[in-house]
Amino acid sequence: xxxxxxxxxxxxxxxxxxxxxxxxxxxxxxxxxxxxxxxxxxxxxxxxxxxxxxxxxxxxxxxxxxxxxxxxxxxxxxxxxxxxxxxxxxxxxxxxxxxxxxxxxxxxxxxxxxxxxxxxxxxxxxxxxxxxxxxxxxxxxxxxxxxxxxxxxxxxxxxxxxxxxxxxxxxxxxxxxxxxxxxxxxxxxxxxxxxxxxxxxxxxxxxxxxxxxxxxxxxxxxxxxxxxxxxxxxxxxxxxxxxxxxxxxxxxxxxxxxxxxxxxxxxxxxxxxxxxxxxxxxxxxxxxxxxxxxxxxxxxxxxxxxxxxxxxxxxxxxxxxxxxxxxxxxxxxxxxxxxxxxxxxxxxxxxxxxxxxxxxxxxxxxxxxxxxxxxxxxxxxxxxxxxxxxxxxxxxxxxxxxxxxxxxxxxxxxxxxxxxxxxxxxxxxxxxxxxxxxxxxxxxxxxxxxxxxxxxxxxxxxxxxxxxxxxxxxxxxxxxxx
Numbered sequence: 001x002x003x004x005x006x007x008x009x010x011x012x013x014x015x016x017x018x019x020x021x022x023x024x025x026x027x028x029x030x031x032x033x034x035x036x037x038x039x040x041x042x043x044x045x046x047x048x049x050x051x052x053x054x055x056x057x058x059x060x061x062x063x064x065x066x067x068x069x070x071x072x073x074x075x076x077x078x079x080x081x082x083x084x085x086x087x088x089x090x091x092x093x094x095x096x097x098x099x100x101x102x103x104x105x106x107x108x109x110x111x112x113x114x115x116x117x118x119x120x121x122x123x124x125x126x127x128x129x130x131x132x133x134x135x136x137x138x139x140x141x142x143x144x145x146x147x148x149x150x151x152x153x154x155x156x157x158x159x160x161x162x163x164x165x166x167x168x169x170x171x172x173x174x175x176x177x178x179x180x181x182x183x184x185x186x187x188x189x190x191x192x193x194x195x196x197x198x199x200x201x202x203x204x205x206x207x208x209x210x211x212x213x214x215x216x217x218x219x220x221x222x223x224x225x226x227x228x229x230x231x232x233x234x235x236x237x238x239x240x241x242x243x244x245x246x247x248x249x250x251x252x253x254x255x256x257x258x259x260x261x262x263x264x265x266x267x268x269x270x271x272x273x274x275x276x277x278x279x280x281x282x283x284x285x286x287x288x289x290x291x292x293x294x295x296x297x298x299x300x301x302x303x304x305x306x307x308x309x310x311x312x313x314x315x316x317x318x319x320x321x322x323x324x325x326x327x328x329x330x331x332x333x334x335x336x337x338x339x340x341x342x343x344x345x346x347x348x349x350x351x352x353x354x355x356x357x358x359x360x361x362x363x364x365x366x367x368x369x370x371x372x373x374x375x376x377x378x379x380x381x382x383x384x385x386x387x388x389x390x391x392x393x394x395x396x397x398x399x400x401x402x403x404x405x406x407x408x409x410x411x412x413x414x415x416x417x418x419x420x421x422x423x424x425x426x427x428x429x430x431x432x433x434x435x436x437x438x439x440x441x442x443x444x445x446x447x448x449x450x451x452x453x454x455x456x457x458x459x460x461x462x463x464x465x466x467x468x469x470x471x472x473x474x475x476x477x478x479x480x481x482x
Contacts, residue, residue, distance in 0.1 A: 002055030011059035017386030037428035067129025067392030069373030072302035072331025075119030080107035092169035095311035111453020117446035127394035149432035158183035159209035267298035300376035304333035319359035329373035391429035
């Protein structure tokens with residue numbers, strides 16, 4: 001297969017832009033023509049005669065999709081929690097285990113590059129071509145992004161505080177305002193480095209970490225930086241009952257209302273998670289205006305259903321967000337970094353919460369994973385197959401048993417086959433995944449390094465946990481060992 005094909009011929013199916021409109025439609029029996037990393041033309045199959053020695057991909061029996069856009073993920077840490085976090089929750093904190101995990105389990109830096117390599121490979125296998133990586137920066141982080149061949153928004157985090165615990169029912173905020181501004185300056189340097197990289201595939205996102213761990217003056221500085229540079233601005237908000245109650249205690253305002261009052265929400269803002277609004281069943285605050293504030297501000301929402309569903313929390317009626325005009329994109333947040341599985345869960349959880357099958361359907365979820373993510377990032381050149389768009393293309397094997405019969409290939413892909421049917425991925429017209437495997441990432445070697453790092457993390461747990469517990473006491477194995 002050509003590493004930089006100029007065409008993909010005889011595609012059986014393709015999901016393409018609708019004659020310049022920002023929406024998807026099916027087309028059958030088409031050719032895609034690529035030039036300078038973009039889509040030059042989409043024509044009926046055979047309409048343009050093949051040139052001699054044309055570097056082409058045979059699209060027979062394949063479905064072409066635009067590359068998926070993951071607008072919120074933590075690839076450099078979350079694989080280290082595999083086997084630890086899936087059943088972990090704290091009843092006194094409405095079952096979220098987030099705060100306890102972060103105080104007790106800390107993946108050493110040596111394992112983070114390995115985690116990133118594994119995660120990026122996983123993303124590619126599931127058809128993601130653009131991702132936002134939210135992390136505390138470390139040596140080699142940007143290099144691993146470039147190595148993958150994907151497009152990335154580097155989001156180096158900073159905060160004025162970190163969470164602590166001294167009992168299951170008690171969360172503390174350990175403040176270090178000077179340290180927060182020092183981390184902000186480091187993040188600024190990393191963002192500049194990403195944008196200066198000659199690959200042209202690295203971008204930057206301004207990311208003060210959580211609405212409850214960042215002081216107003218640091219939030220204001222971050223917002224100014226985003227406005228001055230034109231970068232996307234994001235933060236974690238509305239992700240735990242603990243957070244919402246704390247913000248109400250501090251300000252008598254929900255997190256969304258406080259963010260609106262501070263001028264943080266506007267177009268170019270991505271609200272990460274944003275599940276617990278004032279009228280959510282687990283909050284039921286008296287104001288019932290959070291969703292209107294989001295819609296009126298022009299901010300987008302990064303919906304990551306899987307990590308919350310694990311401990312019994314879901315967005316209350318995702319269709320209501322979309323009906324209000326809120327741009328909803330999808331993210332993976334934690335491992336697995338499989339955006340196809342997030343689409344499926346977003347549909348199912350949306351229907352369960354709303355008791356309405358129309359809350360979200362396959363087309364709507366796919367739109368969120370492509371065009372929704374692109375809009376959230378201020379992009380009109382990704383998330384769509386159309387002339388002039390970036391040649392970020394996913395080729396799906398229609399002969400895979402889980403894609404059969406091929407009545408509606410997108411439904412078969414989202415509900416049945418997922419990453420198992422992804423055959424080839426191109427980014428900017430360059431093949432970066434072939435026969436289901438990334439060409440530049442060694443996830444097997446990375447897995448060995450990550451296993452060593454996880455073992456150290458688990459050994460170190462008693463020295464970090466507020467009660468001196470072992471990893472096995474906090475997160476026991478699924479079955480006893482006899």
